Amino acid sequence: MSSSSRPQSRIQQRNREIILDAALEVFSLHGFRGATLDQIAEVAGLSKPNLLYYFRSKEEVHTALLTGLLDTWLDPLRAMDPAGNPMQEIMGYVRRKLDLARDFPRESRLFANEILQGAPRMRDAIEGDLRLLVEEKAAVLKAWMDQGRIAQVDPVHLIFSIWALTQHYADFDVQVRAVLGPDHDPYSEAGRFLGTLFTRLLER
Amino acid sequence: MSSSSRPQSRIQQRNREIILDAALEVFSLHGFRGATLDQIAEVAGLSKPNLLYYFRSKEEVHTALLTGLLDTWLDPLRAMDPAGNPMQEIMGYVRRKLDLARDFPRESRLFANEILQGAPRMRDAIEGDLRLLVEEKAAVLKAWMDQGRIAQVDPVHLIFSIWALTQHYADFDVQVRAVLGPDHDPYSEAGRFLGTLFTRLLER
DNA sequence: GTCTATACTCTGATAGAC
DNA sequence: GTCTATCAGAGTATAGAC
Numbered sequence: 001m002s003s004s005s006r007p008q009s010r011i012q013q014r015n016r017e018i019i020l021d022a023a024l025e026v027f028s029l030h031g032f033r034g035a036t037l038d039q040i041a042e043v044a045g046l047s048k049p050n051l052l053y054y055f056r057s058k059e060e061v062h063t064a065l066l067t068g069l070l071d072t073w074l075d076p077l078r079a080m081d082p083a084g085n086p087m088q089e090i091m092g093y094v095r096r097k098l099d100l101a102r103d104f105p106r107e108s109r110l111f112a113n114e115i116l117q118g119a120p121r122m123r124d125a126i127e128g129d130l131r132l133l134v135e136e137k138a139a140v141l142k143a144w145m146d147q148g149r150i151a152q153v154d155p156v157h158l159i160f161s162i163w164a165l166t167q168h169y170a171d172f173d174v175q176v177r178a179v180l181g182p183d184h185d186p187y188s189e190a191g192r193f194l195g196t197l198f199t200r201l202l203e204r
Numbered sequence: 205m206s207s208s209s210r211p212q213s214r215i216q217q218r219n220r221e222i223i224l225d226a227a228l229e230v231f232s233l234h235g236f237r238g239a240t241l242d243q244i245a246e247v248a249g250l251s252k253p254n255l256l257y258y259f260r261s262k263e264e265v266h267t268a269l270l271t272g273l274l275d276t277w278l279d280p281l282r283a284m285d286p287a288g289n290p291m292q293e294i295m296g297y298v299r300r301k302l303d304l305a306r307d308f309p310r311e312s313r314l315f316a317n318e319i320l321q322g323a324p325r326m327r328d329a330i331e332g333d334l335r336l337l338v339e340e341k342a343a344v345l346k347a348w349m350d351q352g353r354i355a356q357v358d359p360v361h362l363i364f365s366i367w368a369l370t371q372h373y374a375d376f377d378v379q380v381r382a383v384l385g386p387d388h389d390p391y392s393e394a395g396r397f398l399g400t401l402f403t404r405l406l407e408r
Numbered sequence: 409g410t411c412t413a414t415a416c417t418c419t420g421a422t423a424g425a426c
Numbered sequence: 427g428t429c430t431a432t433c434a435g436a437g438t439a440t441a442g443a444c
Contacts (some may be wrong), residue, residue: 011427029321034237037420050428052421109320112375116313116320117233119378126382134383151404157397160380161369168368171316174323176364178331179338193361200355201404215409241438254410256439411444418437426429 016054019044023061028109031117032062062121066114069107070125076100077137077159086144090202094162094194101170102187108170134159150202158201165194220258223248227265232313235321236266267325270318273311274329278337280304281363290348294406298366298398305374306391312374338363354406362405369398 008016022044026035037058041048055061076096080089101108114122134156141155169176169190176186212220226248230239241262245252259265280300284293305312318326338360345359373380373394380390 015427031235031238031317033239034235034321036418038418047429048420049422049430053427056421058420112316112320113235115376115379116316117238119382123378123382126379130379131383131385153400154393154397156383157393160372160383160394161397161401164368164372164376165365168364168372172319172368174327175319175330175334178323178327179335179360179364181335189358189361190364193358193365196357197365197401197405201401219409240436242436251411252438253412253440257409260439262438409444411442413441413443415440416438419435420433421435422433423431424429425431426427 012054015046019046019051019054019061020064024065024106024110027062027065028106028113031113032058032121065110066121069111070122070130072104072107073100073111074130074133077133080137080140082140082143086149087199087202090141090150090198091195094166094198095191097162097166098169098187098191098194101166105170105173108167112167112171148204151204153201162198165197166190216258219250223250223255223258223265224268228269228310228314231266231269232310232317235317236262236325269314270325273315274326274334276308276311277304277315278334281337281341284341284344286344286347290353291403291406294345294354294402295399298370298402299395301366301370302373302391302395302398305370309374309377312371316371316375352408355408357405366402369401370394 023040025043026039037048037051041051076093080093119126138155141158144150145152169186180186227244229247230243241252245255280297284297323330342359345362348354349356373390384390
């Protein structure tokens, strides 16, 4: 099944993936400006001109990474079902968000870097899709509170707190592990802790 | 009163401060590698060679910023008094940490950038002073829990959660404001929300 | 103390051989 | 598709006039 707009051989797709993986590694550590094509090419095991054969510019590589990232990042929130059991839905969201942080820490750091720098390449998405989704889900949370099914608390800041607490384990991984020492599994401990925290915050 | 090791005129001290303030602005936005001396010099209103008259290198400017940052950042935790009232001490800590985020967001982002990048220039401090202080204060929290004065919860992750929740408002400021819209004061709302959260989590 | 000029290296991107 | 060679510009840092 070939696309007329962008025919791609298997090797092309494979190399694009290798490059994007290397770029994720480098951009997530150093941000857009701090990252260099030399570094990305080295991690990818390609020459710099060859990298630029697959992507026209540094900017294009970065854009390719950001495209879709926000969607992936928001999917767990989207999955929160207004018709479901409130406590289960919220706990499921926390669980899925923590799993994302554990399984895709580089994506989390890429996102953190982008926001830290003032979201120069994501502003529109954040002021658009992200804001709308938060408003929608905050309304769902508010309804649950007004029905007395969970405790009253600011629903938007509740969402912020889920983001902050889960992403912290990916973004500040170095610090978390330095403090805990080698004999700990940050994410399983975090799972238990966050379970307790949100239960006590929301259960009535 | 002159120091023999580093005599400094008033104008020298003043210029060093101007440079450090400009550097904080730029480093906190772009990280070490993404920041340029040109940018820092421009923000400082000085020529690049003049900047390098006050600091021998880009590295030296960055080091000057990081030195002392961790201390400032940990001071509120240090102030948590084992002899005080547990609930008041913890709430006071959360309050002071949130005030730090509100009043010194650039410092918070500088720190976040450093950790995101793997803490290449702060590893020792984090594995040393920071870790020790957390261990000490976690023991204090544990004692309060065992005395039944606050609810049982993992004390180290409790400290992580205070960091994550307060720093989020500085580090993800752009996102927070984009979601809340213009008619909100993020920090006063956060103050109320975090008061509720930690009360419900810890009160028995 | 501050500036202009400049040395030298790094970085993004292109040309062209294979 | 991949490589070597290379260019133009940006970057850190220094020299030396004032």
